[in-house]
Amino acid sequence: MILVFLNVFHDAAHNALFNNRRYNEWLTYILELFGCNSYIWKKRHLVLHHPYPNMQHWDADMKQSDLVRIFPGSKWFTFHRYQHIYMWFLYFFYTLNWLFIRDFKDFFGKTDNYVKRIAKIPRIEYIKLFAAKLLNLTFMLIIPMLVLHQPWHIILLAFLAMHFLASAFGIMALLSTHVDEHAEFPLPPADGQMNTSWAEHQIASTKDFSTESKLANILFGGFNHHVAHHLFPTVAHTYYPSITPIIKKYASQYNLSYGSYPLLLALRSHFMLLKKNSRVENLFATGDL
Numbered sequence: 001m002i003l004v005f006l007n008v009f010h011d012a013a014h015n016a017l018f019n020n021r022r023y024n025e026w027l028t029y030i031l032e033l034f035g036c037n038s039y040i041w042k043k044r045h046l047v048l049h050h051p052y053p054n055m056q057h058w059d060a061d062m063k064q065s066d067l068v069r070i071f072p073g074s075k076w077f078t079f080h081r082y083q084h085i086y087m088w089f090l091y092f093f094y095t096l097n098w099l100f101i102r103d104f105k106d107f108f109g110k111t112d113n114y115v116k117r118i119a120k121i122p123r124i125e126y127i128k129l130f131a132a133k134l135l136n137l138t139f140m141l142i143i144p145m146l147v148l149h150q151p152w153h154i155i156l157l158a159f160l161a162m163h164f165l166a167s168a169f170g171i172m173a174l175l176s177t178h179v180d181e182h183a184e185f186p187l188p189p190a191d192g193q194m195n196t197s198w199a200e201h202q203i204a205s206t207k208d209f210s211t212e213s214k215l216a217n218i219l220f221g222g223f224n225h226h227v228a229h230h231l232f233p234t235v236a237h238t239y240y241p242s243i244t245p246i247i248k249k250y251a252s253q254y255n256l257s258y259g260s261y262p263l264l265l266a267l268r269s270h271f272m273l274l275k276k277n278s279r280v281e282n283l284f285a286t287g288d289l
Helices: 002-013 021-028 038-049 078-108 114-118 123-147 152-178 198-204 214-219 226-231 237-253 263-276
Strands: none
Touching: 002 021, 002 038, 002 152, 002 214, 002 237, 038 078, 038 114, 038 123, 078 123, 078 152, 078 263, 123 152, 152 263, 198 226, 226 237
C-alpha cells in the first residue's frame, strides 16, 4: 500500500506520471481503494501543503492535535513532558487515523477547518467518502473473514499489522523532510507578504534524507529528494537523483539553507524537536526564576 502510494499515486497526483492529465486523474482514484478520499487529499497536499510548507494555520500536513506540541508557541499540557516517548507509539496509527478520523474531520469539522477555507466540497465527494471506506473494509476484512479458513482475529491482526508498517514508512518520510529540530514553522504574515521568495521558502522548510541510497529512492519513491520535489513537483521522482546535486551546488553558491541528513539522523533530529518542545516555555513554571 505505501509503496504504491509513494511511487505511483503521489506522482500521478502531481500530474507527473503520464503526459495525459486525465490518466493521472484516473490513477489517483487508487486512494479510494485504500479507503481514503483522493479529492480531499489533493486539496490538502496541492493547495495547502505545497504552497505553504510548514506555515502554521495553512499547511494541513503540519496541523497538530493537542496530543503533540510541535510548534514552540503552542499551548503546553503536562503530558507533553513525555511526548518524545509516547509519540513514537502513536505514529504507528497514522494511516488508521487517516482512514477513520482525519477524512471525517476534513469533511465535517467546523472548527479551524483548513480545507473548507479554500474549497467547497462537492456533494458527490461525501458519497465517495463513505463508499470508499465501506469498500475498503469489505475487501480487507469482511470478505477475508467469510472466505478464508482463518480465525477472524488473525485477519484483523494482519489488517492492523499492514497499517502499522505503512504508518511507519509514511511517518518516516514526513518527519524526515519537514519536522526536525532545525525546522521553522512561521506564522502567516499579517499583511500576507512573505519576506522570502517562493523558492527560498521551499528550500528553508524542506529537508532531504539519504539521497545517496538507491534503496531509499525505491522505498520512499523519491520522497528522500524532497527539496527537488518541492521545487519541481510536476517532475517525476525518477529524475530527482539527477536534480538534487544541482540544487546542492547552487544552494552552496548562493548560501541557501539546504539541509540533508542520513535517515537515522533525521529521525533523531525529530526526537530532539519533540524533547525540546516537551518543556513549557515559561520561566516561572520551569523554575529558572
